Amino acid sequence: MNDKVRDRMGLTEEEFLAQYDPGKYERPSVTVDMLIFTVTDVESGNYRKLPEKALKLLMIKRAEHPCIGQWALPGGFVKMDESLEEAAYRELKEETGIENVYLEQLYTWGDPRRDPRTRVISTSYLSLADSSGLNIKASDDADDACWFTVTYRVFREQKTVDGENRAIERFSRLTLRHGNETLSAVLRHTLISEGKLGRWETSIEDPGGIAFDHARIIAYGIERLRNKVEYTDIAFSLMPQYFTLTELQQVYEVILDKELLKANFRRKIANRVKETNRYKTAAGHRPSKLYTYCPEF
Amino acid sequence: MNDKVRDRMGLTEEEFLAQYDPGKYERPSVTVDMLIFTVTDVESGNYRKLPEKALKLLMIKRAEHPCIGQWALPGGFVKMDESLEEAAYRELKEETGIENVYLEQLYTWGDPRRDPRTRVISTSYLSLADSSGLNIKASDDADDACWFTVTYRVFREQKTVDGENRAIERFSRLTLRHGNETLSAVLRHTLISEGKLGRWETSIEDPGGIAFDHARIIAYGIERLRNKVEYTDIAFSLMPQYFTLTELQQVYEVILDKELLKANFRRKIANRVKETNRYKTAAGHRPSKLYTYCPEF
DNA sequence: ATAATAGTGTCTTTCAGACAGTATAGT
């Protein structure tokens, strides 16, 4: 269609592309960073009590400069012939050995100084995996890749009203725990009142041993996860094929970081879920029915 | 903190950074693409009728290869020392002359072949501007930058249920109109049932004269806009300081592409809005009160 | 029997949707 159209240099598209020099401008590096979440059981001592659940995030101990020795999100450079999604899937498989899991693009981080080596632009991906299908690879492999228990909570909030202007400042703590290793980052969220709408701005107050700007990326990912779990079915990608409704509720609770009322929860997810005739014969109490995910109606 | 830690080559972080060669790998180009929306009046002939509203999107006619002569989103290369947001703000100001408008990162498009020149990764931004504050610059400047009226609607849907597997295929048409120029792209949305959850995949069936993959980016942006208008206050960034509730409702209607009931709409936005004692004396009928945006409570 | 969980019934409040009604400037 444009084959015959010539530009102001008198070139056709074909001729233009043949002479195009991609090396004319300096270019940034592009990476993907993976937030790979799962939910696992935390055994309790009591034989009668059900195990609690914990939200886990896969982190890698950096063996190279920069941030050597610190914990970072898994990820890597995007190759020239693969799309961002392909790079994300590749990283996911390299780290966990799993395929066919939930994967969603989160955000692209482009501050020119976020990496001391060179300009690195990073697109982060959120991935959710059922822990029963997880390769042991990442969970036990020496100590360079570990599943950390995640908590993320606001611990201080300040509202200032000054005539027409209002300001809100909020501090939250992101804690990652694995064995006796604890990483504890602090983030500061500020409501900027420029223009008509307010705009939230987040900065890292204390990275707490988490490499680069990854504390902020993780916080962003958890916020997205909490939002989406309320109005989509993503929680089911953290479940095995058969599960009890209590287990499903625990997954919601551990993501939202709040308790839910059983009766209401069951009403809400009733049509997302299909009864089977299997039972989970638990310890010390009435067995519970197993369900499967049933999309839509 | 890591000053003294040495890697397996025996280098400190400082030494490592000094010898780091960023030119080792080939790198993609990175651009930003801007979706700049506004809502304007469409005059009707009748002196008594209120003007209708139309959703407008700023497009640029490409003067260079590739896609020469086609209409594209405004945008450009990200400079090495500016963040993505800074690049987006710069483009916004260059194209419209406005500052302090709503700006939100949308998505990053990374298909290796989306640009025939070289590998170009593009981060798209959604921006909303009040048309009363718009510089004429972009609206009348020859014919290389125009505000197009946008419509985006599903026109065919097919559901297939095949035992356990279900498939949904949906076709939508994106139409951009300016004067007697009409661009009409067709997009195909498919529900892929891989893994547990379904995943929607969108492809361009017919670009309809819109450059690169921009038809898809625009569609994505409109979907985001429609979602967010329901649960956030972004619609107010399309309003002037003083507006009537009917005008506000028209903005919601033109974004959502459906009519709303007046009484219900007013109830819903009641606490987002503050009455003033001004009136808009319209033609041929009862004047209406002017309101202002009033964030939160 | 008891501990601990499984699972249900129902009240209240809130809110979205639908619709009918009254009010008022400008020609």
Add this chain to the structure above:
DNA sequence: ACTATACTGTCTGAAAGACACTATTAT
């Protein structure tokens, strides 16, 4: 007077939150 819009009141049904109740297994 009439037209087109401004603005309000209220009914309905759906859904969210709170809470009390019954049922069932392993030890």
